Amino acid sequence: MKIVVPIKQVPETNNVKMDPVTGTMVRDGVEPIINPLDLYAIEEGVLLKERIGGEVRALSMGPKKAILAIKEAIAMGCDDGILLSDRAFAGADTWATSYVLSQAIKKIGDYDLIICGERATDGDTGQVGPGIATWLDIPFATYINKIVEIRENSLVVERMVEDGYEILEIETPCLLTVVKEINYPRLPSLRRKQLARQIEIPVWGPADIEADTKNLGLKGSPTRVVKISTPQVTRNGKLLTPKNENEIEAAVDQLIEFLQGKEII
Amino acid sequence: MSYKGVWILGEQEAGNIKSVSYELLKRGRELADKLGVELTAVMLGKKMARERLQELVYRGADKVIVVEDPALEYFLPDPYVNAMEILINRHRPEILIASATSTGRTVAPALAIRCNTGLTADCTGLDIDAENGNLIQTRPAIGGNILATIRTPNHRPQMATVRPHSNKPLDPDRHRTGRIINESVDPALLKSRTKRLEFKKNEDAGSNIQDAEIVIAGGKGFKKEENFRILHEVAALLGGAVGATRDAVDLGWATYPHQVGLSGKTISPKLYMGIGISGSVQHLAGIKTSENIIAVNNDPEAQIFRVADFGIVGDLFEVLPLIKQKLQAIKKQ
Ligand SMILES: Cc1cc2nc3c(=O)[nH]c(=O)nc-3n(C[C@H](O)[C@H](O)[C@H](O)COP(=O)(O)OP(=O)(O)OC[C@H]3O[C@@H](n4cnc5c(N)ncnc54)[C@H](O)[C@@H]3O)c2cc1C
Ligand SMILES: Nc1ncnc2c1ncn2[C@@H]1O[C@H](COP(=O)(O)O)[C@@H](O)[C@H]1O
Numbered sequence: 001m002k003i004v005v006p007i008k009q010v011p012e013t014n015n016v017k018m019d020p021v022t023g024t025m026v027r028d029g030v031e032p033i034i035n036p037l038d039l040y041a042i043e044e045g046v047l048l049k050e051r052i053g054g055e056v057r058a059l060s061m062g063p064k065k066a067i068l069a070i071k072e073a074i075a076m077g078c079d080d081g082i083l084l085s086d087r088a089f090a091g092a093d094t095w096a097t098s099y100v101l102s103q104a105i106k107k108i109g110d111y112d113l114i115i116c117g118e119r120a121t122d123g124d125t126g127q128v129g130p131g132i133a134t135w136l137d138i139p140f141a142t143y144i145n146k147i148v149e150i151r152e153n154s155l156v157v158e159r160m161v162e163d164g165y166e167i168l169e170i171e172t173p174c175l176l177t178v179v180k181e182i183n184y185p186r187l188p189s190l191r192r193k194q195l196a197r198q199i200e201i202p203v204w205g206p207a208d209i210e211a212d213t214k215n216l217g218l219k220g221s222p223t224r225v226v227k228i229s230t231p232q233v234t235r236n237g238k239l240l241t242p243k244n245e246n247e248i249e250a251a252v253d254q255l256i257e258f259l260q261g262k263e264i265i
Numbered sequence: 266m267s268y269k270g271v272w273i274l275g276e277q278e279a280g281n282i283k284s285v286s287y288e289l290l291k292r293g294r295e296l297a298d299k300l301g302v303e304l305t306a307v308m309l310g311k312k313m314a315r316e317r318l319q320e321l322v323y324r325g326a327d328k329v330i331v332v333e334d335p336a337l338e339y340f341l342p343d344p345y346v347n348a349m350e351i352l353i354n355r356h357r358p359e360i361l362i363a364s365a366t367s368t369g370r371t372v373a374p375a376l377a378i379r380c381n382t383g384l385t386a387d388c389t390g391l392d393i394d395a396e397n398g399n400l401i402q403t404r405p406a407i408g409g410n411i412l413a414t415i416r417t418p419n420h421r422p423q424m425a426t427v428r429p430h431s432n433k434p435l436d437p438d439r440h441r442t443g444r445i446i447n448e449s450v451d452p453a454l455l456k457s458r459t460k461r462l463e464f465k466k467n468e469d470a471g472s473n474i475q476d477a478e479i480v481i482a483g484g485k486g487f488k489k490e491e492n493f494r495i496l497h498e499v500a501a502l503l504g505g506a507v508g509a510t511r512d513a514v515d516l517g518w519a520t521y522p523h524q525v526g527l528s529g530k531t532i533s534p535k536l537y538m539g540i541g542i543s544g545s546v547q548h549l550a551g552i553k554t555s556e557n558i559i560a561v562n563n564d565p566e567a568q569i570f571r572v573a574d575f576g577i578v579g580d581l582f583e584v585l586p587l588i589k590q591k592l593q594a595i596k597k598q
Pocket of ligand 1: 036483484485486487509510511512513524525526527528529530540541542543544545546547548551561562563564567579580581582
């Protein structure tokens with residue numbers, strides 16, 4: 001099975017700091033990492049390959065340093081990868097991002113399955129996966145927590161929704177976005193890390209993917225971010241620090257009153 | 266033909282209209298009134314009872330467009346996206362909002378590509394620019410660390426998904442009138458490349474944290490799995506669902522559908538209670554838009570207290586049994 005895994009490099013949100021004046025993210029000293037939710041997509045691709053054979057290719061659109069993300073994906077078991085990097089791609093929203101990724105996948109041509117993460121932890125939209133599938137006009141399914149069965153021309157998958165799980169049969173080639181429940185991503189092995197270090201990662205620009213330049217980057221994006229603000233995090237709520245049994249009881253009484261006051265109970 | 270009118274995409278299950286549809290109508294009503302245009306609710310389903318559709322009118326719609334077809338019984342991307350694309354091309358609304366549910370977040374991004382327009386995910390605020398009538402979309406990003414304001418200046422319809430529970434529906438007004446219009450879509454265009462074989466409903470009632478009005482969540486402070494039981498008991502008393510931190514899920518104290526946060530679910534209940542939870546950036550990302558936040562933690566410095574409306578610094582093993590006891594007493598009354 002030929003598998004493509006689109007992965008995004010994101011800032012490590014663990015310790016994201018916001019500039020209180022400009023309201024923008026302080027990028028200095030913030031390590032770029034593979035979108036944590038994409039690790040499940042990579043792992044699922046590698047697991048499928050180990051089960052039935054084939055190859056897994058990582059694909060990323062981003063700045064040059066996103067090569068590191070691709071190398072890490074290779075260290076986790078992907079066979080190779082491609083970076084889409086060009087000034088013209090910069091500032092893309094999910095519409096323009098999914099266009100570029102779909103053009104690259106068309107160029108790759110031979111594929112049975114595309115696996116995306118559920119969403120990227122920075123933009124947090126989950127729109128790129130369905131977008132790619134729509135550009136390619138292939139079927140897709142979101143929030144997949146299990147690949148149940150691989151059939152001749154289809155997959156049986158389980159999709160996690162609000163109140164349960166749908167069991168779907170989807171024709172291949174197709175695109176899946178996967179949730180954390182699907183597997184446990186492995187750590188890269190030392191041997192594969194060394195291998196990844198030696199692999200040359202091709203970098204493609206607009207011409208390589210025969211992209212229509214008016215669809216690219218900020219210029220090609222239908223949406224515009226016009227303002228960024230830092231939301232007020234502190235609610236300055238009431239904080240009680242009871243010191244003994246009686247005070248604990250009184251604190252819980254106040255909690256109950258709070259709930260009654262809000263008409264919750 | 267120019268683009269005009271505000272649309273919401275309603276959701277149904279077995280012909281019952283889901284409450285997120287009414288939440289969208291409230292948002293849509295505000296936008297339509299500011300623009301001075303009609304508000305239309307679109308419902309796709311196998312068979313939709315007239316009185317159920319009438320409820321959409323009572324809740325704010327001027328017009329309801331219904332497409333009935335066996336292929337639309339359950340949500341599947343192909344028939345839903347195709348039907349919506351046809352309706353949009355037929356009527357050209359200037360704004361389309363859907364709910365940021367598993368359905369809305371799946372159909373909307375595909376539809377935006379088909380209609381060659383922008384889409385803003387998981388908005389918590391929508392407004393109309395008084396100067397030019399453009400939709401102003403506000404959404405949290407980067408784990409809730411920032412709020413971004415987004416516009417779609419040159420493409421129509423302007424599309425957004427809206428975080429469920431981020432607003433209350435309007436009360437039904439039985440005097441409101443509106444038109445209910447059945448429209449047809451060529452069944453050949455409703456073919457699906459995905460088949461729904463089966464549905465497994467979550468047996469444990471407390472796991473639907475996204476639809477719940479009350480979520481009581483536990484973290485590593487519970488020390489071991491058995492201790493999580495009281496959380497379920499308190500949730501049952503409150504008629505709520507049980508949430509958990511990633512650490513609690515990873516330890517096997519709760520399953521993944523219960524996980525709240527950046528790599529779990531984003532929730533916006535009326536009440537969120539976090540017990541024995543430190544309040545990491547990743548966890549807070551999933552709860553920040555809750556209406557009321559209560560926290561219990563024995564560490565006064567715990568980050569969760571910064572976002573809490575009401576907090577108790579104390580041992581959860583002392584506090585939680587008392588809460589349970591008091592709730593039981595109230596129930597008995
Ligand atoms: C990429 C990424 C994604 C992540 N996604 C998520 C996510 O979606 N959701 C999520 O929750 N986390 C997520 N995390 C993990 C997150 O960083 C934290 O590790 C996690 O939220 C901590 O869980 P916790 O609060 O249960 O545990 P801890 O941080 O260990 O907190 C336990 C708390 O319990 C308190 N406590 C202990 N004993 C008692 C007692 N007897 N009475 C009262 N209080 C007590 C302690 O004071 C402490 O504050 C993610 C991390 C990363 C890197
Ligand atoms: N720049 C990118 N390069 C490669 N894949 C991406 C990129 N952006 C998003 N993706 C993929 O699309 C998924 C959803 O991203 P998003 O829609 O941005 O939340 C991610 O988990 C990735 O699999």
